[in-house]
Amino acid sequence: MGDIRLAQGxxxxxxxxxRLAKAGKSEFGLSIVIPCLNERDSLPxxxxxxxxxxxxxxxxxxxxxEIVVADNGSTDGSQAIAENLxxxxxxxxxxxxxxxxxxxxxxxxxxxxxxxxxDGSYDFTEGVAMIERLLDGADLCIxxxxxxxxxxxxxPWKNRYIGNPALTGTLNLLFGTKxxxxxxxxxxxxxxxxxxxxxxxxxxxFASEMIIKxxxxxxxxxxxxxxxxxxxxxxxxxxRPWRDGWRHLRYLLMxxxxxxxxxxxxxxxxxxxxxxxxxxxxYFSPGTFPQIGSYWTLLGxxxxxxxxxxxxxxxxGCLCGIRAGYQPSGLFSRLIxxxxxxxxxxxxxxxxxxxxxxxxxxxxxxxxxxxxxxxxSILPPVLGALAITxxxxxxxxxxxxAIVGGNEAHFFGDLRKRSKKNEHxxxxxxx
Numbered sequence: 001m002g003d004i005r006l007a008q009g010x011x012x013x014x015x016x017x018x019r020l021a022k023a024g025k026s027e028f029g030l031s032i033v034i035p036c037l038n039e040r041d042s043l044p045x046x047x048x049x050x051x052x053x054x055x056x057x058x059x060x061x062x063x064x065x066e067i068v069v070a071d072n073g074s075t076d077g078s079q080a081i082a083e084n085l086x087x088x089x090x091x092x093x094x095x096x097x098x099x100x101x102x103x104x105x106x107x108x109x110x111x112x113x114x115x116x117x118x119d120g121s122y123d124f125t126e127g128v129a130m131i132e133r134l135l136d137g138a139d140l141c142i143x144x145x146x147x148x149x150x151x152x153x154x155x156p157w158k159n160r161y162i163g164n165p166a167l168t169g170t171l172n173l174l175f176g177t178k179x180x181x182x183x184x185x186x187x188x189x190x191x192x193x194x195x196x197x198x199x200x201x202x203x204x205x206f207a208s209e210m211i212i213k214x215x216x217x218x219x220x221x222x223x224x225x226x227x228x229x230x231x232x233x234x235x236x237x238x239x240r241p242w243r244d245g246w247r248h249l250r251y252l253l254m255x256x257x258x259x260x261x262x263x264x265x266x267x268x269x270x271x272x273x274x275x276x277x278x279x280x281x282x283y284f285s286p287g288t289f290p291q292i293g294s295y296w297t298l299l300g301x302x303x304x305x306x307x308x309x310x311x312x313x314x315x316x317g318c319l320c321g322i323r324a325g326y327q328p329s330g331l332f333s334r335l336i337x338x339x340x341x342x343x344x345x346x347x348x349x350x351x352x353x354x355x356x357x358x359x360x361x362x363x364x365x366x367x368x369x370x371x372x373x374x375x376x377s378i379l380p381p382v383l384g385a386l387a388i389t390x391x392x393x394x395x396x397x398x399x400x401x402a403i404v405g406g407n408e409a410h411f412f413g414d415l416r417k418r419s420k421k422n423e424h425x426x427x428x429x430x431x
Contacts, residue, residue: 029063030054030131031110031191034118035100037072040081042120042232047085049124053114056128061135063112070104072096098199098206105194114188120232121154122186129224130188139193139219142179142211143186143226154228163245170249171208174256175215179223183207183248186226193219205251212255216321257317265310272303276383283379294378301386308390312397315340319404319411341410345398352391359384 032050036043047067054065067087071079072095079089092103105113112134116122126148130141150160168182189210197213199206214221253260279292279300363381367373375381405411 027064028066028108028110029061030057030065030112030114031068031105031108032065032124032127033068033070033101033104033108033113033115034087035070035072035097035104035115036074036078036082036118037100038074038076038078039118039233040074040076040078041234043069043078043081043118044085045120045232046116046118046124047082047087050116051086053124053127056125057131060128061131063110063131066109068104068108069118070100070107072100094202096202096206097204098209099202101206102199102202105189105191108191111191112188113191113194114186116186117231121229123227123229124186126224126226127186127188130186130222133222133224134188134190137220138222139190140210140214141188141222141224142181143184144181144223145184145226145228146181147223148225148227150228151230153230167208167245167248167252170252171211174252174259175212177211177215177221179211179221181223181226182211184226184228189214201251203247205247208248208251209255212252216255254317255321257314257321261310261314261317265307265314268303268307268310270307272300272305272307275300276304276379279379283377297377297379297382301382305386305389305393309393309397312393312400315397315401316404319401323405340401342398342402345401346395349391349393349395349398352387352394354391356384356387356389356391359387 032053034043034046034050039046047069050067054067057063057065067082068090069078069082069087070090070092071082072092079091082089090104090107092100094103101115105115112131114124114127114130116124116127122143126143130143133141145155155164164181164183168179171177171182172179185207187210193214196217196219197210199209199213201209211221275292275296278290279297281288282292359380363375363384366375366380401411402408
């Protein structure tokens with residue numbers, strides 16, 4: 001590929017295409033994937049840089065490369081430009097940045113995938129260091145623009161100082177990663193790791209999804225410096241900071257149910273239970289410090305009911321993640337596997353409802369015996385109503401889990417089978 005050269009921002013198409021044609025389908029070691037939507041102004045520059053990167057990788061590591069342009073419905077002739085410059089165009093009907101990259105990576109024939117935007121803001125030759133990391137054993141390598149450098153005018157201030165640090169920090173906090181720039185568009189991943197991640201996001205949140213799922217699957221993630229330059233387009237960028245920022249954030253939260261639902265559930269249940277216990281002490285021993293009145297009793301009941309619902313939502317979120325294949329099974333999942341099923345939750349719910357009804361009947365009887373005078377404490381009716389609420393939530397939550405779990409009464413059944421298989425395999429290994 002030594003004949004590849006720049007000629008007014010473009011590469012020599014016949015030579016590049018001929019060299020690619022000599023490689024059989026199984027011989028490609030590298031595929032450079034470029035998502036494209038009306039990028040005729042910057043596409044020649046990007047393909048030229050991608051060709052240089054392929055040449056460097058071929059010289060250093062002996063890998064044959066290809067350039068894949070995942071076109072998302074361009075109407076400015078970008079497809080013809082890419083083909084004339086020797087790239088392979090993959091039409092992508094499903095709209096979105098993530099959709100284009102997913103389709104391009106699926107169609108790529110290389111063992112390693114290097115991806116970058118088609119606006120000319122990234123230097124594809126910096127991806128050579130990323131391929132080196134993959135060859136060294138990494139599964140995913142992310143560029144860091146904050147380490148490599150951001151040229152003046154290349155990134156809006158709100159993205160640089162607010163959006164990117166906030167979203168990257170949230171990702172690191174929720175998933176325990178140590179990524180410096182989670183939204184850098186220049187990144188490399190092995191084809192095997194890409195398939196393991198099972199990426200589905202069609203929009204800009206694709207960048208976060210790749211890191212999240214790689215982390216959840218305990219893949220090795222490396223980082224290298226990357227520079228960011230002002231793009232070469234004569235139009236507004238596709239990125240919408242506030243809209244796409246919110247899409248990133250909500251995606252981070254949706255993939256971490258134990259943090260989004262579990263921690264609030266734990267706090268609400270603990271604090272609410274403490275308030276109800278203090279109210280109970282006050283009920284049976286009036287004047288005991290601290291004195292818990294009606295308002296605190298109602299707050300405690302509300303917190304317990306809300307925490308219980310959040311806990312059920314945690315179970316649903318974990319079940320969805322496990323069935324989707326990106327949520328690993330930890331201690332929490334194994335405990336839930338052993339003790340939860342539809343029939344058990346229905347019986348527990350029925351028991352709570354019965355207890356609540358008994359308490360409310362006793363309250364009604366006491367009301368009649370007092371000649372229909374109001375009681376001195378609202379604790380008994382609050383506890384009765386709370387028990388019925390928890391019972392209904394438990395029973396309905398059991399049905400919700402069964403539906404999400406594939407209409408199975410043992411909604412964590414697949415996980416249980418995998419756990420038993422792992423135990424059996426461990427036993428055989430020890431034997």
